[in-house]
Amino acid sequence: MSAEAKIRTELKYCxxxxxxxxxxxxxxxxxxxxxxxxxxxxxxxxARLGEIQGFDAALM
Incomplete structure (x- = not known):
């Protein structure tokens, strides 16, 4: 692996x-x-800080 850190991205709603x-x-x-x-x-x-995941997100 190179010294550069990989930039991870995800497709999300903004x-x-x-x-x-x-x-x-x-x-x-x-x-x-x-x-x-x-x-x-x-x-x-x-920013999307601390997005809610899982079952709790379905209730909101």
């Missing part, structure tokens, strides 16, 4: 762009309680 855009994974850590990673939109730069 509220500012009002559509699905690529989001860079800023922090891959989760708190273990249903709160996910920190993501940043690659188009407008808005």
């Amino acid at each position: 509220a500012c762009c009002k559509g699905q855009t690529l989001h860079q994974v800023v922090n891959n850590k989760t708190d273990g309680k249903g709160t996910g990673r920190d993501l940043r939109c690659t188009v407008c730069g808005s």
